[in-house]
Amino acid sequence: MPKNLTTELRDAAYRWIADDPDHATSDELQRILACALGQEPGAAEELADRMAGPLEFGTAGLRGPVRAGPNGMNVAVVTRTTAGVADWLAAHGHAGGVVVIGRDARHGSEAFATAAAEVLTAAGFAVKTLPEPLPTPLLAYSVKHYGAVAGIQITASHNPPADNGYKLYDGTGGQIVPPSDGEIERAIHAVPAAVSVPRAPGAEVVDPRAAYLAEVAALPHGSAREIRIAATALHGVGAETVRAALAGAGFTDVHLVAAQSEPDADFPTVSFPNPEEPGATDLLLALASEVDADLAVALDPDADRCALGVRDREGGWRMLRGDETGVLLGSHLLSTTDSTDPLVATTIVSSSLLGELAKAAGARYAETLTGFKWLVRAGEGLVFAYEEALGLCVNPGFVRDKDGIAAAVVAAGLAASLKAEGRSPLDVLDEIAVRHGVHLTDQVSLRVTDLAVRGKLMAGLRAQPPSALGGVPVTLEDLLPDADVLRLRGEGLRVVIRPSGTEPKLKAYLQSVQPVTDGLAAARETAAARLAAVRADINALLS
Ligand SMILES: O=P([O-])(O)O[C@H]1O[C@H](COP(=O)(O)O)[C@@H](O)[C@H](O)[C@H]1O
Numbered sequence: 001m002p003k004n005l006t007t008e009l010r011d012a013a014y015r016w017i018a019d020d021p022d023h024a025t026s027d028e029l030q031r032i033l034a035c036a037l038g039q040e041p042g043a044a045e046e047l048a049d050r051m052a053g054p055l056e057f058g059t060a061g062l063r064g065p066v067r068a069g070p071n072g073m074n075v076a077v078v079t080r081t082t083a084g085v086a087d088w089l090a091a092h093g094h095a096g097g098v099v100v101i102g103r104d105a106r107h108g109s110e111a112f113a114t115a116a117a118e119v120l121t122a123a124g125f126a127v128k129t130l131p132e133p134l135p136t137p138l139l140a141y142s143v144k145h146y147g148a149v150a151g152i153q154i155t156a157s158h159n160p161p162a163d164n165g166y167k168l169y170d171g172t173g174g175q176i177v178p179p180s181d182g183e184i185e186r187a188i189h190a191v192p193a194a195v196s197v198p199r200a201p202g203a204e205v206v207d208p209r210a211a212y213l214a215e216v217a218a219l220p221h222g223s224a225r226e227i228r229i230a231a232t233a234l235h236g237v238g239a240e241t242v243r244a245a246l247a248g249a250g251f252t253d254v255h256l257v258a259a260q261s262e263p264d265a266d267f268p269t270v271s272f273p274n275p276e277e278p279g280a281t282d283l284l285l286a287l288a289s290e291v292d293a294d295l296a297v298a299l300d301p302d303a304d305r306c307a308l309g310v311r312d313r314e315g316g317w318r319m320l321r322g323d324e325t326g327v328l329l330g331s332h333l334l335s336t337t338d339s340t341d342p343l344v345a346t347t348i349v350s351s352s353l354l355g356e357l358a359k360a361a362g363a364r365y366a367e368t369l370t371g372f373k374w375l376v377r378a379g380e381g382l383v384f385a386y387e388e389a390l391g392l393c394v395n396p397g398f399v400r401d402k403d404g405i406a407a408a409v410v411a412a413g414l415a416a417s418l419k420a421e422g423r424s425p426l427d428v429l430d431e432i433a434v435r436h437g438v439h440l441t442d443q444v445s446l447r448v449t450d451l452a453v454r455g456k457l458m459a460g461l462r463a464q465p466p467s468a469l470g471g472v473p474v475t476l477e478d479l480l481p482d483a484d485v486l487r488l489r490g491e492g493l494r495v496v497i498r499p500s501g502t503e504p505k506l507k508a509y510l511q512s513v514q515p516v517t518d519g520l521a522a523a524r525e526t527a528a529a530r531l532a533a534v535r536a537d538i539n540a541l542l543s
C-alpha cells in the first residue's frame with residue numbers, strides 16, 4: 001500500500017465510486033484513486049480530502065466545492081441528502097406533502113435541483129419546481145405560499161465560483177435549526193446507497209413571481225419616487241427580479257451594471273462574488289457615479305443580501321457597512337411600523353445600536369446567533385431583522401429569511417423620501433450617532449486551507465485570552481460554548497470571534513462605541529482610533 005493511502009481510505013473510495021450514480025464524478029474519483037495507488041505526489045492527500053466528508057449543515061445548509069466524493073457537492077451527495085430529507089419529513093408526518101425546489105445559476109445547480117426533485121417525487125412528495133434560476137427569497141416565499149412541508153434552494157450564495165450548496169427550509173418557511181439538522185444528518189447517514197435511491201420525473205413547474213412581486217409592491221415605501229438607482233446582481237440571479245420589484249413599487253429609473261446582470265457561474269469580473277469583499281462593488285460604484293445616481297444597490301448572487309452605496313460628503317461613492325444599512329432601515333421601520341408591540345432583532349456579531357434604537361422607540365429587541373435561521377425565530381411580532389453580513393428582512397410577514405429584493409425596494413423608498421426632504425442616508429446615520437453614540441464596526445477574517453487551524457486558534461484564545469486589545473483591558477465571556485463563539489468586552493469595546501459556517505474562515509467582529517460629548521467628529525475619531533488599534537491586535541492574534 002502506498003504511503004498515506006490506508007486500506008480504509010482506499011476501500012471507502014472504492015465503495016463511494018461504486019455507489020455514485022453520476023459517471024462524471026465516479027470517473028473523477030477513480031482517477032484520483034488511481035493516482036494515489038500509483039504514488040503520485042499529493043494524490044493520497046487529495047483523496048483523503050475528497051473522502052473527508054460528509055458535508056454538514058452549517059449557517060445556511062450544506063456548502064462545498066463542486067467535485068466528487070462525500071466532501072463535495074455532487075449528484076451522489078444531493079441524492080443521499082434528499083433521500084434523508086424525505087425520510088425525515090415522513091418520520092415527522094409530512095409524507096406526500098408539497099416540497100418546493102429552486103436553484104441559482106451556478107455550476108451543477110440545474111443537475112442538483114433535478115436530482116432533488118426526482119428523489120422527492122419518487123418518494124411520493126408533491127414536488128413543485130421554480131421555472132428558472134431565481135433569487136433565494138422567492139424560494140423562501142414559495143414555501144409558505146404553496147403550503148409546502150419543506151423547501152430546497154440549490155445555491156452557494158456568495159461563495160467562490162467553485163462552490164455550490166443546499167439550503168433547506170422547513171414548513172415554517174425558515175431554514176432548519178437544531179435538532180432538525182442533526183436528525184436529518186442521521187437520516188442521510190442511514191440511506192443505504194445512492195445508486196438505489198429511486199428517482200422519478202413529474203414535478204410541477206410553478207411560478208411564484210407575480211404573487212411575490214405584488215406582496216413586495218404592497219410594502220410601505222413612502223410616496224416619493226424621484227430617485228435614480230444603480231444596481232448590480234454580481235453575476236447572480238437577482239437582476240430581473242429586483243428590476244421588476246423596483247418598477248412595481250414605482251422606481252423605474254434603474255441602471256444595472258451590464259457586465260454583471262446576466263447569471264454567470266464563472267463570476268468573471270470579481271474575485272469573490274460577495275458584496276462584503278473589497279472590490280466586488282467597484283463596477284457598481286463607478287456606474288453610480290457615471291449616471292449620477294442617488295442610491296447604489298448590490299445584491300449577492302442569490303439575491304438574499306442587499307448592500308447599499310451612497311454618495312459620501314466629498315462627492316465620491318462608498319458602500320455602507322451591513323451595520324449601517326441595518327441601522328438605517330431598522331430606524332426607518334421602527335418609526336413607520338403600525339405594529340403596537342414591534343420586535344426587531346439582530347445577531348450577537350452585529351452592531352448593538354439597533355438595541356438602543358429599539359429602546360428609544362419603546363420596541364422589543366432580541367439578539368440571536370449568526371444566521372437568518374435564528375433571526376426569523378427571534379419571537380412573536382417581528383417587524384425587522386438584520387445581520388452585519390448584509391442580510392436584511394423587512395418583510396417577515398411573507399419571507400421568513402433575508403430578502404435582498406424587498407430590502408432594496410424599502411431602501412429605495414427611504415432614499416427617495418430623504419432626497420425629497422433634502423437629506424441623505426448619511427445625515428440620518430449622523431443624527432442617530434449623536435443621539436446614541438458612535439458605533440463603529442469592522443470585521444477581520446482569516447481564510448484557512450486547513451480547517452484544523454481554525455479549531456486550534458479558537459482553543460488557544462479560550463485557553464489564553466488576551467487581557468487587553470488596542471490598549472483596552474478586556475474580559476472573556478465564553479458565550480454559549482456549544483455554539484463555539486467567544487466574546488471579549490472592555491470599555492467601549494466588544495469583539496466576537498467565531499468560525500464561519502459557510503466558508504473556511506475564522507471571523508472576528510469588532511465594535512467600538514463612543515458617546516458624543518464633544519462633537520460628532522471628535523467621537524468618531526476616538527472610536528476609529530480604538531477600532532484600528534484593536535484591528536491590529538486581532539490581526540496579530542490570528543496570524
Ligand atoms: O450565504 P448567505 O447569503 O445565505 O448567508 C449565510 O451566511 C452568512 C455568513 O455566515 P458565516 O459567518 O457562518 O459564514 C450568514 O450571516 C447568513 O445568515 C447565512 O444565511
Ligand SMILES: [Mg+2]
Binds near residue numbers: 157158302303304
Ligand atoms: Mg446569499
